[in-house]
Amino acid sequence: MHVTSTNIAKPITIIFRGKKVITGIYKTPTQQPIYLGKDDVKDDEVTDRKYHGGEFKACYLFSEDHYAYWKNLYPNLDWDWGMFGENLTVNGLDETKMMIGAIYKIGSALVQVTEPREPCFKLGVKFGSQKVVKQFVIHGFPGTYVRVLEEGFVKAGDTVSLIESAKNSLTTAQFYNLLFSKDKNQEHLALAIENNALPLRKREKLRAFII
Numbered sequence: 001m002h003v004t005s006t007n008i009a010k011p012i013t014i015i016f017r018g019k020k021v022i023t024g025i026y027k028t029p030t031q032q033p034i035y036l037g038k039d040d041v042k043d044d045e046v047t048d049r050k051y052h053g054g055e056f057k058a059c060y061l062f063s064e065d066h067y068a069y070w071k072n073l074y075p076n077l078d079w080d081w082g083m084f085g086e087n088l089t090v091n092g093l094d095e096t097k098m099m100i101g102a103i104y105k106i107g108s109a110l111v112q113v114t115e116p117r118e119p120c121f122k123l124g125v126k127f128g129s130q131k132v133v134k135q136f137v138i139h140g141f142p143g144t145y146v147r148v149l150e151e152g153f154v155k156a157g158d159t160v161s162l163i164e165s166a167k168n169s170l171t172t173a174q175f176y177n178l179l180f181s182k183d184k185n186q187e188h189l190a191l192a193i194e195n196n197a198l199p200l201r202k203r204e205k206l207r208a209f210i211i
Contacts, residue, residue, distance in 0.1 A: 001092035001160035003106065004064045006034040007082030008044040014125050022047045025122045027082035033155035034087065036109040036148045041087045055147055056114045056199045062086035062143035063093035073135070074127055085123070086143055090160055095141050095173040101166030101197035108152030110163065114197050116142040116176040137180050144172045147197070169195055184209045 007027035014021050024045030035042040036059050046053035062084045071079055081089040088106070095116070102113045119137065124130035136142065170178075170191045175198075178188045189210055193203050 001090050003088055003154060003156050003158045003160065004091045005029045005081035005089040005156055006032075006154060007087055007089065008034060008041060009082075009085075011045045011047060014122070016121055016125055021122070023122045023125075024052070025085035025126055027085055027087065029081045029156075033107065033153040035151065035153050036087075036106075036111065037151050038148050044087060057145040058148045059088065059111065059146050060086045060117060060143060061088045061090050061093060061146060062117075063095070063141065064089050064091045065093065066139075066141050069139070074132070077127065083126075084117075084143065085126075088154065093143070093160070095144065095176065096171055098144060098172045099166040099169045100172060100175055100192070100195055101169045102162060103149065103164040103166075104146075105159075105161045105163050106152075107154035107158040108150075109148060109154055110150035110152070111146035111148055112197055113166070113172065114145045114147050115199070115202065116144050116172050116179075118142070118179065140173060140176060142172070142176050166195075166197070169197075178206070186211060 007029050009024040009027040011022050012026045014023055024047055039058055040046045040053040041059055098113055100113055104111050119133045124133050168191060170188050174188050175192060178184055189206055192198060193207055
């Protein structure tokens with residue numbers, strides 16, 4: 001895997017259901033390296049810190065490989081890297097192989113895979129249709145947030161190298177399916193609840209589905 005593009009955003013005000021909302025989803029490619037900090041990416045807009053930024057969502061990665069699928073669905077949009085609000089567009093990122101808790105070296109930063117992205121209305125506003133939110137869930141390739149274990153700079157072209165695999169874990173795709181499926185896989189639930197790469201609050205919510 002390698003970094004295709006590094007992306008950050010300035011605050012943009014959007015209108016949703018008659019209300020003004022400030023968002024950082026309108027990310028665009030940078031020509032300079034970006035700095036991955038423990039709580040966010042330096043100089044990147046993170047407005048709603050209840051749902052974005054922080055230890056378990058310091059940086060968002062999305063796969064370049066999935067762009068073709070979405071361009072086919074929404075050909076009239078002004079496409080560029082960062083379209084999904086990701087800080088790092090990564091070539092070769094595969095959610096069916098990337099494990100929750102795995103540790104990667106990207107540029108001079110060391111990161112750990114945490115939780116997949118759960119889409120909200122802001123993605124719908126950006127795509128011009130709230131239908132994209134459900135489509136994003138059904139497609140099942142959400143990218144992933146990471147925890148930054150060692151801060152550092154990342155630039156386009158940097159390799160994304162696996163440093164430490166995750167034991168007794170599940171893939172990002174499996175966890176994403178677990179979040180949205182009605183009949184939850186009990187084996188995957190057990191693995192998720194014991195995985196400290198996931199925030200405790202999310203693990204406790206999942207515990208309620210144990211049979």
